[in-house]
Amino acid sequence: MTTAAIIGCGDISTVHFAAIATMDDVQLVAVCDTDPARLKAAAAAHDVPGYAAYLEMLNEVRPDVVHICTPHHLHASVAADCLERGVNVIVEKPLAHTLAEGKRLIEVAERSPAKIAVCFQNRYNATSQAMRKMLDDGGLGQVIGASATVMWHRNGDYYRSRPWRGTWAGGGGGLMMNQAIHTVDLLQWLVGDVAKVEGRASTRSLSGVIEVEDTAEFVAEHVGGARSVFYATLANAVNAPVTLDIVTEKATLSLRGDLTITYADGTVEVVRERVAESGGRAYWGVSHELLITDFYARLGEPGPFWINPAEAGKSLAIIKDIYAQSYPDMPGRVA
Numbered sequence: 001m002t003t004a005a006i007i008g009c010g011d012i013s014t015v016h017f018a019a020i021a022t023m024d025d026v027q028l029v030a031v032c033d034t035d036p037a038r039l040k041a042a043a044a045a046h047d048v049p050g051y052a053a054y055l056e057m058l059n060e061v062r063p064d065v066v067h068i069c070t071p072h073h074l075h076a077s078v079a080a081d082c083l084e085r086g087v088n089v090i091v092e093k094p095l096a097h098t099l100a101e102g103k104r105l106i107e108v109a110e111r112s113p114a115k116i117a118v119c120f121q122n123r124y125n126a127t128s129q130a131m132r133k134m135l136d137d138g139g140l141g142q143v144i145g146a147s148a149t150v151m152w153h154r155n156g157d158y159y160r161s162r163p164w165r166g167t168w169a170g171g172g173g174g175l176m177m178n179q180a181i182h183t184v185d186l187l188q189w190l191v192g193d194v195a196k197v198e199g200r201a202s203t204r205s206l207s208g209v210i211e212v213e214d215t216a217e218f219v220a221e222h223v224g225g226a227r228s229v230f231y232a233t234l235a236n237a238v239n240a241p242v243t244l245d246i247v248t249e250k251a252t253l254s255l256r257g258d259l260t261i262t263y264a265d266g267t268v269e270v271v272r273e274r275v276a277e278s279g280g281r282a283y284w285g286v287s288h289e290l291l292i293t294d295f296y297a298r299l300g301e302p303g304p305f306w307i308n309p310a311e312a313g314k315s316l317a318i319i320k321d322i323y324a325q326s327y328p329d330m331p332g333r334v335a
Ligand SMILES: NC(=O)c1ccc[n+]([C@@H]2O[C@H](COP(=O)([O-])OP(=O)(O)OC[C@H]3O[C@@H](n4cnc5c(N)ncnc54)[C@H](O)[C@@H]3O)[C@@H](O)[C@H]2O)c1
Pocket: 007, 008, 009, 010, 011, 012, 013, 032, 033, 034, 035, 038, 052, 054, 069, 070, 071, 072, 074, 092, 093, 094, 119, 120, 121, 162, 178
């Protein structure tokens, strides 16, 4: 039996609790939260001991795997504390709230025999996997370029209910670090490492409500020569589907929920995304569960998990580069 614990029993923890419950050979043994009401509720709902201090939980319970579902500024330090004790980690995105913390976690992870996954679950989407495979197979020729949009809606209540989300100290950034990072990650994973990015972050509709940005755009040059354009905002009237279009020599891959592949000869193929049935899963999708169960299945394998800190550091570096260009007089928003 593999034992698991969760640190941070807020919104996203429900997906982690649900994924743990699907695995017969994994047992939840403890939960941790600094908020007494959330801790009490989670401990009671799952009938496990609750801890307000995660180090106390690690030392007393010694779980095999810890899920870190805290605000961003705690990701890297808590993950490093776990790895240094030989505890495996699944940490929510982003890797860290600063570049320095991200770099430190990459180094700790490379030294540690314990494994760590960063939750970029959209890489497990059926559409993402299909794109990666088609691009790897080579039949589509060179990637020429890509474009992506994340046009969602968030209002003041979303930030008032969780004040850390709107601050540089708690979030390390706004829209890019919290929402658009998934699409930044997919873009660089599918099109190639980013050699150069020029972009700008700004606060438009939520100015006066949050410190961090709610809108950003960039143009990136990828290793291999492809160029991509990106636009993201939380000022849209609704949560529109994320769009991602990748243009290759032989076809255009167009993601709008499902994936449509249009070949140069006019042939069209569609790859359908998986749809979760109900409840929280319907909102968050099924890919989180796929990532989590895959991580547990690979615990006994040699070598790092494939979505590890070095891999997750790529989206962090792109976003922090855009912040450096947008806020040149505020190095604290980057470092
Ligand atoms: N992968 C995804 O698609 C996805 C979706 C939503 C959120 N997230 C990520 O999940 C994380 C949490 O987001 P959320 O929306 O659930 O936030 P939340 O504020 O609802 O939950 C965070 C919880 O952490 C607790 N906490 C704070 N400090 C703590 C500490 N020192 N020790 C233990 N617990 C502590 C808080 O009390 C709170 O209950 C963030 O990193 C966020 O970006 C990921």
